[in-house]
Structures are given as C-alpha cells and as structure tokens.
Amino acid sequence: MQDFIKINANDNVAVALRPIPEGTTLNVAGTEVTTIEDIPQGHKFVIKEIKKGDPVIKYGFRIGFAQADIAVGGWAHTHNVKTALGELLSYSYHPEGHKDVEPTEPAFFEGYMRENGKVGVRNEVWIIPTVGCVNSIARAIEATARLSKPEGVDEVVAFTHPYGCSQTTEDQENTRKVLADLINHPNAGAVLVLGLGCENSRIEIMKDYINAISPINEDRIKFLQVQDVEDEQDVAAGMMEELMAYAATFKREKVNAKELIVGMKCGGSDGLSGITANPTVGRFSDILVSKGGTTILTEVPEMFGAETILMDRCANEQLFDKTVCLINDFKNYFIKNGQEIYENPSPGNKDGGITTLEDKSLGCTQKSGSSLVKGVLSYAEQVKEKGLNLLSAPGNDLVASTALASSGAQLILFTTGRGTPFACPVPTVKIATNSRLAGKKTNWIDFNAGRIVSDDLDMDEAAKELFQLVLDVASGKKVKAEIAGFHDLAIFKQGVTL
Numbered sequence: 001m002q003d004f005i006k007i008n009a010n011d012n013v014a015v016a017l018r019p020i021p022e023g024t025t026l027n028v029a030g031t032e033v034t035t036i037e038d039i040p041q042g043h044k045f046v047i048k049e050i051k052k053g054d055p056v057i058k059y060g061f062r063i064g065f066a067q068a069d070i071a072v073g074g075w076a077h078t079h080n081v082k083t084a085l086g087e088l089l090s091y092s093y094h095p096e097g098h099k100d101v102e103p104t105e106p107a108f109f110e111g112y113m114r115e116n117g118k119v120g121v122r123n124e125v126w127i128i129p130t131v132g133c134v135n136s137i138a139r140a141i142e143a144t145a146r147l148s149k150p151e152g153v154d155e156v157v158a159f160t161h162p163y164g165c166s167q168t169t170e171d172q173e174n175t176r177k178v179l180a181d182l183i184n185h186p187n188a189g190a191v192l193v194l195g196l197g198c199e200n201s202r203i204e205i206m207k208d209y210i211n212a213i214s215p216i217n218e219d220r221i222k223f224l225q226v227q228d229v230e231d232e233q234d235v236a237a238g239m240m241e242e243l244m245a246y247a248a249t250f251k252r253e254k255v256n257a258k259e260l261i262v263g264m265k266c267g268g269s270d271g272l273s274g275i276t277a278n279p280t281v282g283r284f285s286d287i288l289v290s291k292g293g294t295t296i297l298t299e300v301p302e303m304f305g306a307e308t309i310l311m312d313r314c315a316n317e318q319l320f321d322k323t324v325c326l327i328n329d330f331k332n333y334f335i336k337n338g339q340e341i342y343e344n345p346s347p348g349n350k351d352g353g354i355t356t357l358e359d360k361s362l363g364c365t366q367k368s369g370s371s372l373v374k375g376v377l378s379y380a381e382q383v384k385e386k387g388l389n390l391l392s393a394p395g396n397d398l399v400a401s402t403a404l405a406s407s408g409a410q411l412i413l414f415t416t417g418r419g420t421p422f423a424c425p426v427p428t429v430k431i432a433t434n435s436r437l438a439g440k441k442t443n444w445i446d447f448n449a450g451r452i453v454s455d456d457l458d459m460d461e462a463a464k465e466l467f468q469l470v471l472d473v474a475s476g477k478k479v480k481a482e483i484a485g486f487h488d489l490a491i492f493k494q495g496v497t498l
Contacts, residue, residue, distance in 0.1 A: 002017050002453065003018060003026060004017055007058060007059050007275065008060030010057055011047070011059070012047060013047060014047050016041055016042065016043055016271075019038070019039070020039040020045070028047045033045070038075075039075055041272070042352050042434070043271055044056075044271070045073060045076065046075075046076050049070070050069070052069050059362040061358070062358065063084075063305075063359040064081045064356040064358060067081060076355065078355055081356060083358060084356075085305050085342050085358060088331055091320075093312065093317055098312060098313045100387070101289050107256075108256060108471075109257060110252040111252060111475070112250045112252060113253060118186035119255050119260075120187045120189070120250075121474040121476075122410075123250050124153065124156065125145070125155075125189060126159060126188040127157070127192045128194065129194045130196070130199060131196050132162040134195065135161070138158035140233060141192070141194070141240060142158035144237055152247070152248035152251070153189065157487045164200065165201065168496060168498065171493065171494040174379060174380055174491065177406075178491050181407070182425055183206075185405065186410065188247075190219075190221070190247040192240060193206065193222070194224050194226065195225045197226065197228060202225075224239060257292070257293050257471065258291055258293050260410065260474060261293070261294040261409050262410070263296045263426075264295055266299070266364055267416050269345070269354055269360060269417050270353055270354065270417025270434065272434050273364075274362060274363025275453070276433050276459075277417075277433040277449035278364065278415055279366040285367065285388060287464070287467050289388060294387060294408075295369075296404055296407055298391040298392070298404055299364065300326060300327065300392055303390075304331070305356075305357050306362045306364070306365040309362075311323050313372050313388075314372070314373045315372040315373060319376055326392055330394075333494075342356075345359070351418075367415070371388045373390055374388055375389035377392065379393055379403060382407055389407075398489075398490035399492050402424050402489055402490045405425040411473055412424060413431060414431065417433040419440075419441045419444055420444065421481065421486065423481035423486035423488050424489070424490075427482055429446045429469065429470070430446050431446065431449050432447070434453070435454040435455075437450070438450055443484065445480065446479050
C-alpha cells in the first residue's frame with residue numbers, strides 16, 4: 001500500500017493514503033519531504049512551501065488560498081486554507097481537445113420491457129400518495145398487500161412524503177412533476193395512486209401530469225381517492241390484487257445495456273473520494289456511454305469550483321449555455337434565500353480530509369468521467385439524450401437521489417467515505433472510498449473502491465468490476481439497502497408552506 005499520492009504533476013500538496021506520523025520522510029517525485037505533524041488518512045500535506053495568500057493546488061487546480069505560511073511537510077486543511085470562490089461568474093466556452101468516448105461492443109442484462117418502450121430493472125408495485133395526509137393509509141395498504149404478493153413481483157412499496165398540499169407556484173409544480181415521473185417509472189410494474197380528495201394536487205390534476213409523460217394504462221395505474229369510499233382499505237385491497245396480478249405478467253428478458261440509465265451521486269465524502277470511488281465511477285460512466293447507455297450527474301452545489309471542467313465538455317454551445325444557467329441559477333437560489341453560496345463542505349467531509357468546496361467539487365466531478373455532456377436537465381425533467389447528462393438538484397443525499405430516479409435512472413451509484421444506510425426509489429449501489437469503511441459496514445456497502453489504495457487494485461479493473469456489478473443489479477441482484485428493506489423518497493422543498 002502506498003503512503004501517499006500526488007494527484008497531478010502541478011500539485012503543491014499530496015494526499016495521505018494512510019495515517020502518516022510526524023517525522024516520516026517520504027520521497028515525493030524525487031524530493032524528500034519530512035512530515036512536521038501527524039497527517040490523517042485522506043488529508044493533505046505540503047510538498048512545496050506555500051506562503052500566505054498563495055494558491056493551494058490539488059488535482060492540478062486551485063482549491064483555495066493559504067491563510068498562513070505552510071512549511072513543507074505541514075498539514076494543509078481548514079485551519080490554514082480558505083476557499084477562493086466568489087459569487088456569480090461569467091464563463092466562456094473552450095471545447096478544444098475534448099471528444100466523446102469511442103463505441104465499444106454491446107453488453108446485456110436481464111430487464112423488464114414495458115409496453116411504452118421503457119425498461120425496468122425491478123418489477124415492483126408502488127403505492128404513491130398525492131398528499132402526505134394519506135401516508136398512514138399507504139403504509140397499511142403496503143403491509144396488507146405484501147401478505148399476498150405473487151411470484152414475479154419483486155416488492156410492494158409505499159413511498160410516503162409530506163407534500164401535495166399547502167404548496168404554491170414552483171414548489172407545488174415540482175412535487176407534481178416528481179410524483180408523475182415516479183408513477184411512470186419503469187421499475188414499477190404497476191402503481192396505486194392514493195389521494196385524499198381535498199388537496200392541491202388532487203388525482204384529477206395529477207392525471208394531466210402523468211399523461212404528459214406517457215398515456216395512462218388503466219391496467220398498470222389505478223387511482224383511489226379515499227374520501228370517496230366508505231372503507232378505503234377494502235377497496236384498496238381489491239385494486240392491489242389486480243395491480244399485482246398485472247405486474248406479475250412481466251418476465252425478465254435479455255436487454256441491451258444501451259437501455260440503462262444510471263444516476264451518479266456522492267455523500268459523506270472524504271479525502272479518498274476523488275482518488276478511489278469517484279474516478280472509478282467516472283470510468284464506469286465512460287464504459288456505459290461507450291455502449292450507448294446513459295449516466296446522470298447531479299448535486300449542482302458540489303460542481304461549484306469545478307464547473308468549467310463540465311462546461312468545456314459540453315457537446316455544443318447550447319448545452320454550454322444551459323450548464324451556465326444550471327450553475328448560476330443554483331447560486332441565485334442560495335442568494336435569494338440569504339445563504340452563503342460556499343457554505344460547504346460538511347463537518348463529516350472536513351473530518352475526512354476535504355478542506356474547501358473546490359476540493360470537494362473537483363473530487364465530485366470525477367464521477368463524470370471523460371465523455372461529452374449530451375444533456376442538461378432541470379429538476380424533475382425526464383432524460384431524453386443518451387450519454388452523460390447533468391441534472392439540477394441540491395447536494396442533499398435523499399433529495400438528489402430521488403431527483404435522479406425521477407429523471408429516469410433505474411439505479412444509482414452512490415460513493416461514500418463516511419457510510420450511510422439510506423435508499424431511494426431505485427436500487428442504490430453504495431461504493432466505499434476506503435477499505436476501513438467497507439470492512440466495518442458490510443451491511444451497507446456493495447462495492448469497495450478503497451481496494452485501489454489498500455490492495456493496489458488497478459482502477460480500470462475496478463471500473464470493469466463495477467460495470468459487471470451494475471449489470472448484475474440490473475438483472476435482479478439485490479443491493480444491501482434492498483436486502484434491509486429500505487426505500488426512501490425525498491422531494492426538493494422550495495418556497496412557503498401555507
């Protein structure tokens with residue numbers, strides 16, 4: 001196992017791949033560097049003297065300015081490095097030197113072909129409330145239906161949420177769009193839409209949003225407005241029997257991997273995220289795109305400071321302009337709500353070795369690989385273009401992952417250095433950045449990218465392993481969160497609550 005990594009030839013810091021005690025002498029690119037204090041795993045130490053006000057360089061990019069002189073061998077972190085980012089910025093398009101990945105031979109998985117041409121990787125029956133007032137009823141229907149779940153139906157899931165009423169304008173619109181997206185999601189073989197009857201987003205309104213995506217199939221989608229019936233549990237039981245019977249008619253069949261849509265997200269990042277897990281996901285993204293598939297990168301605030309890397313990879317100037325709006329619109333959202341644009345990283349990120357938002361963002365964007373950006377999506381917008389897409393959503397794990405599912409992702413790759421048990425509406429593959437986490441939380445972690453450091457695993461081999469795992473999950477292999485029975489839904493709340 002290596003002691004450290006210098007990521008880019010131009011860097012003036014290196015990253016400890018294991019805890020390095022004070023007084024350790026290291027050979028860094030032919031120069032001896034002796035640590036003058038303990039350096040925790042994932043944290044940075046200085047390899048060229050940095051004066052106060054000088055840029056701190058990692059990944060070949062500035063991640064902030066030194067707030068004091070930092071001697072060679074010294075620890076560079078939040079106590080002596082500060083973000084260099086400003087507010088709204090102007091950008092220019094520089095696509096020179098960027099090209100898309102070359103096509104490769106096709107790959108296949110066993111999926112569910114739906115009547116509208118979409119492909120699912122699960123055959124579940126979902127119960128989706130139009131309003132939070134009926135959440136308890138949804139859970140009761142779920143519990144009853146599971147007792148008679150037929151063979152061929154993977155799971156029955158009630159996706160509860162607190163919204164659907166007392167919302168206005170864009171906030172209300174977002175809720176309606178997300179719910180309609182999920183009702184049409186191909187991982188659901190059938191759906192019961194459960195309404196109350198007096199909410200803003202009543203069933204008759206929701207039908208317009210559902211139909212706008214795909215015409216309503218009355219065998220696949222049934223509607224129950226509970227104020228209209230005497231015994232909603234009894235009526236729901238009959239509907240669920242019909243929905244489960246319909247879903248059970250679908251069988252897995254061989255499907256080209258070009259039909260896969262995979263979301264990419266990170267959470268609880270540490271100093272190894274941008275060295276192990278995130279670049280492995282980036283190479284996975286390139287593999288899938290090379291086979292005609294689709295990936296979606298989100299969490300816009302964690303693109304701040306690395307956004308020009310994505311902008312210059314836009315396939316055309318129109319997409320560049322949309323990416324500029326993606327970034328600046330999110331900054332305006334922060335400003336409108338009186339928040340610091342760069343109030344990031346989180347305490348857990350800092351504990352893991354991430355110092356500034358630039359540091360976090362440069363690691364985060366590693367998940368995008370090297371392919372060209374082919375689509376830029378607003379929140380709750382369905383993906384249309386194959387290849388790499390960017391999606392507007394916040395950094396919050398549950399909200400961003402739900403947004404990826406809403407836009408069409410059939411499964412999600414989630415990298416983490418701290419660990420998390422959460423799930424979302426689609427299978428969520430947890431990828432550890434370090435082997436300590438993978439060994440400690442075997443009930444959470446599906447893939448250990450930390451082996452790149454601990455076992456000297458070649459990153460290309462890791463990406464190939466991850467690609468095969470995705471094919472396996474798409475073909476029915478359950479991820480750890482599914483085994484635990486976890487399913488979560490979180491909608492991006494904006495504006496006032498009436």
